[in-house]
Amino acid sequence: MMLGYVFGGWMMIKSASKSLELKNTGELDEDFLNAKVNTSSIYLSSILPKIESLSSIILKGDEDILSMKKNWL
Amino acid sequence: MLSKNLINLDELNKISDYQHFSDDLVDAILEEAGKIGSEVLDPCNLSGDHEGSKRLDSGEVRTPKGYKEAYESLRDGGWFGLEAKEQYGGQQIPVTLSAAVNEIWHSSNMSLALCHLLTQGLIYALQKSASDDQKNFYVPKLASGEWTGTMNLTEPQAGTDLSSIKTKAVKENGHYKISGQKIYITYGEHDLSENIIHLVLARTPDAPEGNKGISVFIVPKFIPNEDGSLGEKNDVSCLSIEKKLGVKGSPTAVLQFGDNGGAIGYLVGEENQGLNIMFEMMNHARFSVGVQGLAVSERAYQQSKMYAFDRVQGIPIDGNKGDPIIDHPDVLRLASTMKSEVEAMRALAIYGGFALDMTKSSQNEYWETKSSLMIPIIKGWLTERSLEITSNAIQIHGGMGFIEETGIAQHYRDARILPIYEGTTAIQANDLVFRKTLRDNGKAITELVEEINSEISEISNSGNEVLKNLCEKMTQSL
Numbered sequence: 001m002m003l004g005y006v007f008g009g010w011m012m013i014k015s016a017s018k019s020l021e022l023k024n025t026g027e028l029d030e031d032f033l034n035a036k037v038n039t040s041s042i043y044l045s046s047i048l049p050k051i052e053s054l055s056s057i058i059l060k061g062d063e064d065i066l067s068m069k070k071n072w073l
Numbered sequence: 074m075l076s077k078n079l080i081n082l083d084e085l086n087k088i089s090d091y092q093h094f095s096d097d098l099v100d101a102i103l104e105e106a107g108k109i110g111s112e113v114l115d116p117c118n119l120s121g122d123h124e125g126s127k128r129l130d131s132g133e134v135r136t137p138k139g140y141k142e143a144y145e146s147l148r149d150g151g152w153f154g155l156e157a158k159e160q161y162g163g164q165q166i167p168v169t170l171s172a173a174v175n176e177i178w179h180s181s182n183m184s185l186a187l188c189h190l191l192t193q194g195l196i197y198a199l200q201k202s203a204s205d206d207q208k209n210f211y212v213p214k215l216a217s218g219e220w221t222g223t224m225n226l227t228e229p230q231a232g233t234d235l236s237s238i239k240t241k242a243v244k245e246n247g248h249y250k251i252s253g254q255k256i257y258i259t260y261g262e263h264d265l266s267e268n269i270i271h272l273v274l275a276r277t278p279d280a281p282e283g284n285k286g287i288s289v290f291i292v293p294k295f296i297p298n299e300d301g302s303l304g305e306k307n308d309v310s311c312l313s314i315e316k317k318l319g320v321k322g323s324p325t326a327v328l329q330f331g332d333n334g335g336a337i338g339y340l341v342g343e344e345n346q347g348l349n350i351m352f353e354m355m356n357h358a359r360f361s362v363g364v365q366g367l368a369v370s371e372r373a374y375q376q377s378k379m380y381a382f383d384r385v386q387g388i389p390i391d392g393n394k395g396d397p398i399i400d401h402p403d404v405l406r407l408a409s410t411m412k413s414e415v416e417a418m419r420a421l422a423i424y425g426g427f428a429l430d431m432t433k434s435s436q437n438e439y440w441e442t443k444s445s446l447m448i449p450i451i452k453g454w455l456t457e458r459s460l461e462i463t464s465n466a467i468q469i470h471g472g473m474g475f476i477e478e479t480g481i482a483q484h485y486r487d488a489r490i491l492p493i494y495e496g497t498t499a500i501q502a503n504d505l506v507f508r509k510t511l512r513d514n515g516k517a518i519t520e521l522v523e524e525i526n527s528e529i530s531e532i533s534n535s536g537n538e539v540l541k542n543l544c545e546k547m548t549q550s551l
Contacts, residue, residue: 001498003505004421004454007447009547010525011420012413017532017540042413044546046406 002054009048016040090158090433091167099170105150106174110181113146118182119480121322122487126263128314134262134324140185144265147178147189148218157196157216161208168357172364172426176419179368180375183487184322188221188260190365194358195222195272199291202350203341207291211270214301221266225255225273225292225328226351232257233500235274235348236283240330242275242290242338251275251292251338252331254312257494261326262294262311268303269294273330273338274347287347290338292330308336319486355496356444359452360425362495366455366488367418373466373484374411380470380481381408398469407465414462418455425451442517446509453501456491463488 019036022028117139124137147153156171157163171193178186196215199208214220231237240253251273255261262269271292280286295303308331315325330336342350381399389400398404428444431437463485467474474481492498510518526548533544 001454001457003450004458007421007450007525008414008417008454010528011424012417013529013532013540013543013547015416015420016543017537020537020540036416039409039413039416040543042409043417044543046410047414047417048546 002051002058005048005051005054009044012040012043090165091430094167094170098166099173102166102170103173103177106152106177109146109150109152110177113143114178114181114185117143117185117322119483121182121184122483123321123477125316125321126314126324128262128311128324128326132262132310134264134311134314134326136185136263136265136324137322140322141265143182143185144188144218148266151217152178153189153192153218154196154216156193157212158200161196161200161212161216163196163212163216167426167430168360169423169426169430172360172422175361175364176368176371176422179365180372182322183365183369184320187320187323188263188265190361191224191259192218192220192222193361194224194354195270197357198272198350198354199341201353202289202346203291207339207341210297210301211291214268215270219266220268220270221260221263223258223261223269223271225258225261225271227257228254229256233497235287238274238276238287240273240275242277242288242340243335244277249275249277249290249338249340250331250335251290252335255328255330257315258326258328259323261324261328262314263324267295268297271309271328272341274351275338277344280345284348286345288344289341289347289350291341292336292338296337308333317490319483319489321486356448357429359448359495359501360422360429362491363425363448363451363455364422366457366459366491367415367422369484369488369491370411370415370418370455370459370462373463373481373488374408374415376481376484377411377466377469378408380473380479384471386471404469407469411462411465414458418458421447421451422455443521446505446517446521449496449501449505449509452496453492453498453505456488457498459488459491460485 016037019033019040023030023033117137121137121140126134126136128134151164152174154161154163155166155174156168157165159165175186175190178189192215196212199212199215203211211220215222226235226238228238228240230239238253240251240255242249242251253275255273258271260269261271271294273290273292274287275290276286277288280288292309293307294309296305296307298304310329310332312327312329315327317325381404382397384398385395386398387401388394389396390402392400399408425444425447428440428447431440432444434440466481467485470479470481473479477483496504529544529547533541
């Protein structure tokens with residue numbers, strides 16, 4: 001899951017970078033390109049940070065979960 | 074448009090299979106697909122969900138009203154053969170493009186599109202692993218859409234773990250007799266095409282135990298004559314159609330093979346090669362399911378956007394009476410985060426499709442590694458995220474979202490199967506960690522991360538402040 005978010009972020013950066021590059025060529029509608037850059041920023045500020053919690057959970061380990069006894073469930 | 078810039082489409086032209094591929098082709102195909110999606114597939118989507126597919130006492134299965142016409146449009150337009158090889162009558166277009174077309178099919182009507190998806194899977198499997206005779210005989214009719222395909226693996230006691238399948242295959246004069254029960258067979262029985270070709274996993278009597286003793290067979294619903302015309306009905310029957318949470322229009326069958334002596338089946342490849350053959354098509358199949366996740370998310374997003382721009386409720390902060398709910402920051406938040414995630418998902422899907430295509434290029438090893446790594450991520454992430462995205466879509470609709478009539482609830486329900494079938498998310502994770510990471514001591518993944526890192530620093534140093542900021546965030550996360 002984490003890798004999904006990270007790779008998604010990679011795609012969005014590529015997208016933002018290409019959009020800014022294309023802005024100067026006039027090939028595509030500027031409004032569309034601005035939208036793309038904004039969407040990428042939203043991804044990086046409002047979606048990607050979720051991995052911080054995911055990684056801390058993964059790194060803390062599963063000891064507690066593995067210690068849960070079946071008859072306690 | 075932008076997808077053309079994210080990946081290097083020219084690279085695809087260099088691949089001998091795809092020399093006919095061009096930008097104009099992309100535009101033409103996508104435009105036509107869009108029309109068919111909205112005019113032909115979508116009209117029976119919601120109604121099909123409410124009607125569902127039904128098994129009659131005769132054992133026949135009726136798909137919802139409109140499905141037959143929609144299937145015929147896809148068939149007559151040549152859409153079943155989009156990816157199939159030209160020598161079998163297909164259009165041989167790259168996965169990169171067919172992924173975009175499939176997104177359109179599955180966002181218009183996932184239940185119906187599943188028939189197309191399963192048939193593509195069968196075409197792919199046969200092209201990879203069947204004998205020349207088998208390919209020449211079966212693939213053209215599948216590519217033309219005259220016949221449709223199914224995958225028969227699961228049994229009541231064997232789902233995620235196929236090693237305990239019990240279906241038997243006994244050799245007999247040039248073919249095998251297949252007997253056993255398969256469940257969860259998508260489009261296992263229906264009233265759309267004149268024949269259904271089942272691909273079935275079964276064990277021969279002396280086969281070794283477990284995964285090493287599984288073989289795979291072609292089992293047609295109607296045994297074809299040598300000239301391709303339909304012969305006798307084979308010994309396969311549909312015992313029931315499941316009542317499901319979602320994709321209700323898609324008939325999910327329990328199939329009984331060999332109640333009357335055994336169904337005739339034709340071995341594909343060698344005995345005991347069944348799972349290897351299935352694995353060869355696994356990447357492609359899992360990738361397709363990832364695209365389904367993208368498709369349903371996009372659909373849900375589009376509908377909620379329409380609703381949010383229309384519905385008036387409360388006065389947005391800094392707004393006016395009569396403003397639509399999209400002006401409420403919280404709704405804006407939901408919509409914009411959904412949009413952003415869907416775009417990231419789409420980019421990843423296009424990139425994954427490109428990687429699959431490039432495995433046919435001169436740098437096939439590099440792309441094999443890359444696509445193998447990305448597929449479990451694409452399948453796992455795109456399908457899991459579709460659950461929250463379709464849920465947010467309902468949230469934007471408020472109370473109306475909970476009412477079936479608006480149609481948004483259907484997408485929430487349809488999405489739920491996606492993280493489960495074709496390998497649960499846990500299995501994708503297992504695949505990623507064991508087969509794709511630990512096996513080579515993390516070499517492939519480390520290389521990929523390094524590649525991403527260097528691309529990010531290149532972009533960061535290109536001089537644009539906005540990009541620099543974005544890159545910093547990305548680097549932190551890496």
